[in-house]
Amino acid sequence: MTLAEFYSALEAMGISLVFLMLVFVPMEKVFPAKKHQKILRPKWLLDFCFFLGQYLLWSGLVLWTLNYFADYLTSIIPNSFQQKIASQPFLLQVFEVLVLSDFLIYWGHRLQHNVDFLWRFHKVHHSAEHLDWLAAHREHPLDSIYTIGLINLPAFIMGFPLESIAGVIAFRGIWAIYIHSNVRLPIGKLRILIGAPELHHWHHDLDRRAGNYANISPIMDVIFGTYKCPDKEPEKFGIQEETPNSYLGQLIEPLLPKRVWDRIKQGSEKL
Amino acid sequence: MKNKIIKVATLTLFSSLIIGFVAFQSGYFGGKKSSVSGSPNGSTLINQADTIQKVDSIKWKKSFLISSSKSFVIHDPLKGLEDSTKLDSSLQIDPLIYSSKSGIIVTPEDLKKMVKDSLEQDSIKRK
Numbered sequence: 054m055t056l057a058e059f060y061s062a063l064e065a066m067g068i069s070l071v072f073l074m075l076v077f078v079p080m081e082k083v084f085p086a087k088k089h090q091k092i093l094r095p096k097w098l099l100d101f102c103f104f105l106g107q108y109l110l111w112s113g114l115v116l117w118t119l120n121y122f123a124d125y126l127t128s129i130i131p132n133s134f135q136q137k138i139a140s141q142p143f144l145l146q147v148f149e150v151l152v153l154s155d156f157l158i159y160w161g162h163r164l165q166h167n168v169d170f171l172w173r174f175h176k177v178h179h180s181a182e183h184l185d186w187l188a189a190h191r192e193h194p195l196d197s198i199y200t201i202g203l204i205n206l207p208a209f210i211m212g213f214p215l216e217s218i219a220g221v222i223a224f225r226g227i228w229a230i231y232i233h234s235n236v237r238l239p240i241g242k243l244r245i246l247i248g249a250p251e252l253h254h255w256h257h258d259l260d261r262r263a264g265n266y267a268n269i270s271p272i273m274d275v276i277f278g279t280y281k282c283p284d285k286e287p288e289k290f291g292i293q294e295e296t297p298n299s300y301l302g303q304l305i306e307p308l309l310p311k312r313v314w315d316r317i318k319q320g321s322e323k324l
Numbered sequence: 325m326k327n328k329i330i331k332v333a334t335l336t337l338f339s340s341l342i343i344g345f346v347a348f349q350s351g352y353f354g355g356k357k358s359s360v361s362g363s364p365n366g367s368t369l370i371n372q373a374d375t376i377q378k379v380d381s382i383k384w385k386k387s388f389l390i391s392s393s394k395s396f397v398i399h400d401p402l403k404g405l406e407d408s409t410k411l412d413s414s415l416q417i418d419p420l421i422y423s424s425k426s427g428i429i430v431t432p433e434d435l436k437k438m439v440k441d442s443l444e445q446d447s448i449k450r451k
Binding site for chain 1: 330331334337338341342345346347348349350351357358359360361362363364365366367368369
């Protein structure tokens with residue numbers, strides 16, 4: 054990363070921080086899910102480190118990996134297949150891309166909760182005990198590569214230019230942050246179509262297999278029987294396992310075998 | 325009443341900012357279109373390098389793919405050239421070299437073109 058690129062990332066981070074605070078802080082104050090949760094609640098600094106890390110360190114790595122992955126797929130997918138897809142009506146292509154990516158991310162996400170190897174990385178995201186817009190950024194970079202790779206996979210395979218539905222992508226991006234926010238604003242039956250914080254909060258329940266794995270629309274959860282929406286908020290968020298309290302610890306722990314990590318932890322406790 | 329006004333104002337601000345953001349990311353107000361979906365867990369909103377520089381797969385394969393010896397498709401070097409770099413249409417000849425057993429190698433029309441061309445080029449050189 055050159056100095057100019059670093060300044061550019063710093064600028065993007067600053068603008069995003071101000072924008073996200075403007076969007077979500079008033080909502081969290083006026084329509085709070087947990088009424089007594091403060092803006093600077095416990096572990097906000099840890100989540101802020103994840104926020105900084107995403108903008109300044111990891112997004113470049115994630116995009117580089119995706120680029121590499123997209124180029125590889127481009128070289129192996131037959132032209133005739135992509136041409137057939139491109140000859141379909143545009144709206145049908147949009148529908149296919151969105152439904153397939155929702156389907157993939159649903160099952161990919163469900164696997165993250167059921168396969169121990171994937172859970173090692175995904176549990177970093179679930180270790181947040183206080184949910185808000187900032188906690189949405191708590192994600193291990195390798196977990197980001199997995200989820201972003203899956204959500205973009207149908208478009209790569211189909212050769213579909215996602216920039217032609219940039220608005221939908223932008224909405225999906227900011228809605229993913231919104232469903233983590235400390236907001237409770239029931240939207241009635243509409244929540245079956247676009248999802249809501251009240252659904253996703255139950256996904257962050259202490260139970261590792263609590264359900265609600267879908268991305269934006271909970272339709273996949275309804276179809277596959279994992280939809281869950283009680284009328285109240287969960288009592289506690291987080292996971293039952295013990296996780297490191299520091300940013301570095303959260304990044305390194307999933308990469309190491311458990312006994313190695315335990316030895317490091319014991320060593321640091323002695324110091 | 326006061327509470328109601330605050331709630332309406334908050335919702336208005338929230339919806340306006342989201343609509344504005346979506347419009348910006350769709351290319352309005354000088355925004356840059358993103359070509360990558362972010363993480364469903366929530367990830368960077370604005371990234372200076374969030375467009376994947378994908379090579380157009382169809383073009384790439386047409387220009388650089390060399391057929392297998394078993395596929396019986398002979399690579400046509402003129403096909404990939406842009407119009408500006410192509411030869412004058414009157415001078416175009418079939419670039420395929422036929423087998424000694426296939427009969428026609430050069431048609432009389434092609435021969436005339438070639439002769440004319442060589443004479444013109446020679447005359448230029450002599451000057």
